[in-house]
Amino acid sequence: MTFPAQISAHLKTALQALSLEAQPTITSSQDPKFGDYQTNVAMVTAKQRKTNPRALAQEIIDALGETPLSTICAPPEIAGPGFINFRLLDPALAAHTTSLLSDPHLGVPQAETPQRIVVDFSAPNVAKPMHIGHLRSTIIGDALARTARFLGHHVTTDNHIGDWGTQFGMILYGWKNLLDHTALEADPITELVRVYKKVNATTKEDEALKDTCKAELVKLQAGDEENVAIWQQCIDHSLKGLREIYSWLDIHFDHYLGESAYNDRLAPLVESLLQAEIAKISDGAACVFFPEDKALEEHPCIIRKGDGGFLYATTDLATIDYRVEEFQADQIWYVVGAPQSLHFQQIFETSKKRGQTVKLIHIAHGSILGEDRKLMRTRSGESVGLLDVLHESIERAKKAIEEKNPDLQGEEKDKTSKIVGLGAVKYSELSQHRMTDYIFSWDKMLALTGSTAPYLQYSYVRIQSIFRKLESNPDLSSQEIQLTEPAERTLAIKLAAFGETVPDVLNDFRPNILATYLFELAKAFHSFFEACPVLTAESESQKLSRLALAHQTGRTLKTGLDLLGIEVPDRM
Ligand code: ARG
Numbered sequence: 001m002t003f004p005a006q007i008s009a010h011l012k013t014a015l016q017a018l019s020l021e022a023q024p025t026i027t028s029s030q031d032p033k034f035g036d037y038q039t040n041v042a043m044v045t046a047k048q049r050k051t052n053p054r055a056l057a058q059e060i061i062d063a064l065g066e067t068p069l070s071t072i073c074a075p076p077e078i079a080g081p082g083f084i085n086f087r088l089l090d091p092a093l094a095a096h097t098t099s100l101l102s103d104p105h106l107g108v109p110q111a112e113t114p115q116r117i118v119v120d121f122s123a124p125n126v127a128k129p130m131h132i133g134h135l136r137s138t139i140i141g142d143a144l145a146r147t148a149r150f151l152g153h154h155v156t157t158d159n160h161i162g163d164w165g166t167q168f169g170m171i172l173y174g175w176k177n178l179l180d181h182t183a184l185e186a187d188p189i190t191e192l193v194r195v196y197k198k199v200n201a202t203t204k205e206d207e208a209l210k211d212t213c214k215a216e217l218v219k220l221q222a223g224d225e226e227n228v229a230i231w232q233q234c235i236d237h238s239l240k241g242l243r244e245i246y247s248w249l250d251i252h253f254d255h256y257l258g259e260s261a262y263n264d265r266l267a268p269l270v271e272s273l274l275q276a277e278i279a280k281i282s283d284g285a286a287c288v289f290f291p292e293d294k295a296l297e298e299h300p301c302i303i304r305k306g307d308g309g310f311l312y313a314t315t316d317l318a319t320i321d322y323r324v325e326e327f328q329a330d331q332i333w334y335v336v337g338a339p340q341s342l343h344f345q346q347i348f349e350t351s352k353k354r355g356q357t358v359k360l361i362h363i364a365h366g367s368i369l370g371e372d373r374k375l376m377r378t379r380s381g382e383s384v385g386l387l388d389v390l391h392e393s394i395e396r397a398k399k400a401i402e403e404k405n406p407d408l409q410g411e412e413k414d415k416t417s418k419i420v421g422l423g424a425v426k427y428s429e430l431s432q433h434r435m436t437d438y439i440f441s442w443d444k445m446l447a448l449t450g451s452t453a454p455y456l457q458y459s460y461v462r463i464q465s466i467f468r469k470l471e472s473n474p475d476l477s478s479q480e481i482q483l484t485e486p487a488e489r490t491l492a493i494k495l496a497a498f499g500e501t502v503p504d505v506l507n508d509f510r511p512n513i514l515a516t517y518l519f520e521l522a523k524a525f526h527s528f529f530e531a532c533p534v535l536t537a538e539s540e541s542q543k544l545s546r547l548a549l550a551h552q553t554g555r556t557l558k559t560g561l562d563l564l565g566i567e568v569p570d571r572m
Contacts, residue, residue, distance in 0.1 A: 053082030107499030125162030163258035169217030188237035394421030
């Protein structure tokens, strides 16, 4: 059990003894002067009771005296307007750190009721390039899926790609009339996008062409053999290109169930909603109305257009059914940009009206901006291709490595550049609050100092280099930890905090909590390493204890970065 969980349990016992009702929160103290953890529960409950918070804090501390808190903490102290401060006893902290050394979960408690969670993320649209905007969903979704799995949930990742829709009318026309087959073979995504853009631009002035494209679309929807075959080839080509990007990013999906996978379900679904009077016909269209909901009152969800066509929303409703039936989903997480929040509210409310109990969560995010604070574009005004961004990051990382460590050569240099370059892009995303619009800056993300992937990777490498200096690697898995110096203590508290931090990521779906934690851990390690000689420690037992602290820091950095989808090199 984590320290805050233990303190909280004792605190609950004490509150009960005083007949106080509250859910105490325990936070880490920012300043060691105030102990290691603190709670404001006396202030919260004093308000309820209309008594003096400091006096109540003393009563709570007295009641805590009747609990086993004293086995892990020094007598709590009152601070300021009524905070209660807790300071861990060194032997308790040392014993806990020792136990972490052999814990495969590094102190992270496993979920009490594991959930079956479908994570819907990335989901680009076929025949359009995956651009920098898709990066956020892709990287955040992957980090959340990894974190949920680590906590013991059953996670299914599903890439709900946009492989059906009106754009195919234009793509079909373009394929039949404008396609350069040699270019398609060489670079399918670029050629498909070229064709799509050309047709799209021409339809703006050419009404007749618009109708021709519509006719192609209608034929596709009716199952016309030729059009279906072309459509299938487009999907295959696009998927090939997408898989290449995901493989660069080391991101894997359990399923690629695109929108088209649900086509057969749409008509019966709309019928059943009409039958159940959840939807009704309005101006020829089938709509779900939400008169009871202020935010949605004026935004009915259209599920079948007047011309009989189905919509994005219809597909999403059918997708929920499928995920509940096939994956027994308890929860579905949609990692999709904030502009789609109305869409998801409509879908979620409709699902509720249908009596579904699956928990549906829209995990929204903001945009990525260029250094000019506008949405990121290339000079010619196009959005920036993701693969180009990744390649550039790797090239820049390689240059930095060449300067810093010219000994690194050949395959190892290439591999390290990839790990550092991709790590930089991922971390610069994940260290931001997901709702902020952040500025994409190469210099910032590749810097060796500050909250960056290279800094964390370098910290890991530095730890590995300590062990390379040893003649043989000692078994540290049950090493007794000694805490004598303040820097050792601070590092031990940080190591213990991994157990609180990882579950916290899922409270509001914020990988940046973990990123910040890892940065603080690395800083605590560097302070420790400066203050405490390891290889030249005073005694063999102190040396082994310090090696074990370094080892555990390395494990925690590696595991934490892995949850963010970031690898670590051995040298850099
Ligand atoms: N393809 C959509 C887009 O690029 C995102 C799909 C998100 N997932 C979903 N189930 N609606 O905007």
